[in-house]
Amino acid sequence: MMFLVLFLLTLEYRDDGLAMIPAANGPKMDKLRKQIGSVFKKEGLKITVTTNLVEVNFLDVTLNAVNGRYCPYRKPNDHPLYINAQSNHPPNIIKQLPKMITKRLSDISCDAEEFNKAKGAYEQALRSSGYDEKMEYIEKTSNPADSKVRRKRTRNIIWYNPPYSLNVTTNIGKKFLWLLAKHFPRGHRLNKIFNKNTVKLSYSCLPNVSTILNSTRSQKTVEEKEDRMCNCRNKAKCPISGECLKTAVVYEATLQTEETQYQYIGLTEHTFKARYNAHKSSFNNENQRLSTELSKKVWELKEQHVPYNLKWTILRHGQPYRGGMRACDLCLTEKLCILTSKHENLLNKRREILNKCRHMNKLLLKKCL
Ligand SMILES: [Zn+2]
Ligand SMILES: [Zn+2]
Incomplete structure (x- = not known):
């Protein structure tokens, strides 16, 4: 039998870690806990270790070490909320959203049974945001071709991310690529840097109101810091x-x-x-x-x-x-x-x-x- 050991590392920020080790008796586990603590202490870090856990909620998954099952987890007061289907966002983001949620939920469910148990709240949240897609469990593929990491040549891509707006009727992407071809034609000395393989376009979303408010708040603290105009000791x-x-x-x-x-x-x-x-x-x-x-x-x-x-x-x-x-x-x-x-x-x-x-x-x- 295996036990889960939960690590809680307290640094300047908080972060959790998880480890699984073969089951052992109480004193042995206690010794291990102290050993881990002393390793961290040597580096000036604090850690809280909880041992002998059989089931644990980690990030958005509940893991069970006894029966090997796992299922989605949400904090009790955490209600999912998604952008509205009518919202002023790039169309492919709106189109992909239900698929992305279904994929994530399938990935963190060990089988269709757990998926169906959890999907209710997500389906309801999607419906109230104007989507009518049904969520169906996606079987995990064990196709080796999928898991094989394909060697990819990295290419330096320059991204152009204009903000998206439903009110704009101009096909910005087409115009942009046309301008690119016009001003950096083949044979141009900058064509190697600016061509349709190295410059790509993708719409960006604008920050929401809360992000704007937060940024003005943090700007203020920057300004406050700037008030410090002299750092001379004397x-x-x-x-x-x-x-x-x-x-x-x-x-x-x-x-x-x-x-x-x-x-x-x-x-x-x-x-x-x-x-x-x-x-x-x-x-x-x-x-x-x-x-x-x-x-x-x-x-x-x-x-x-x-x-x-x-x-x-x-x-x-x-x-x-x-x-x-x-x-x-x-x-x-x-x-x-x-x-x-x-x-x-x-x-x-x-x-x-x-x-x-x-x-x-x-x-x-x-x-x-
Ligand atoms: Zn100058
Ligand atoms: Zn000074």
Whole structure:
């Protein structure tokens, strides 16, 4: 006789595990339970082990170790609820839903008897959502051809998932594939990447109301986190008065010597702090001396033993470049700041205004070719 041993692993989240071992006497099982516990404890994890179970509900199946039977299981207050047959969803999802449920229920029932016992609630749920299909037990096939894992060559597929809507009469799929063939014909240098074998289309569903509500809620927590604008250990020593974690900013450095004051305008897509650290390292490592106009000036002053003082301020906030934008807001903002700067000793060269945006490069197709 076999006993089921139920594992309950308590980590940051909860997850259950199940194991089956030959039946043994009480003390032996107890010893085993303690052994498992100590293995987990060594790794700093907690586990609860329940032994000597004959029948167990695991996920959505009830398993019986004595008679080898299994059947679908649902928690007492869990009532199945499905999307309505009239709902604005891709037709094949609605068509496949009853089949999918029947298949799953057949898979977790050991025979037609258990299936028929369980199907009532599911059939009723389907009927109240507007489906009239009858659920019939699907025999398990023991055809070896089915279970044989066919070797498949993996292919990189680019999916296009437009949202589905009943109100759209245009055949989006057809139009899309037509455009693909038109713009990347055979012989085109990108045809290898974009052709009807590598680009596929499948409709996506839009999130339901509860998902939308939850996402705005989690967005809020992200914003709350973003409120933390400085992670300097000593807040008084923050290079930019408590705003060092701000991203996508145009900043100004003021280099003050006894006689003159120089200004340098720069931008960063990431946090100001990361950019600040890069500047700092360019002042300390001579091989980075030419990295910016500011570092050139700092090294010049260092060599002449002129004492200097550096102060940083944020001039503007911008939008970081995202694929599909026509211009890079951050680069344009920086250029505008350089152009309109009234400082006499601006370290930036006027020709910097002609520089091409660097942020677009990361999205280029060049890397695929
Ligand atoms: Zn700071
Ligand atoms: Zn840019």
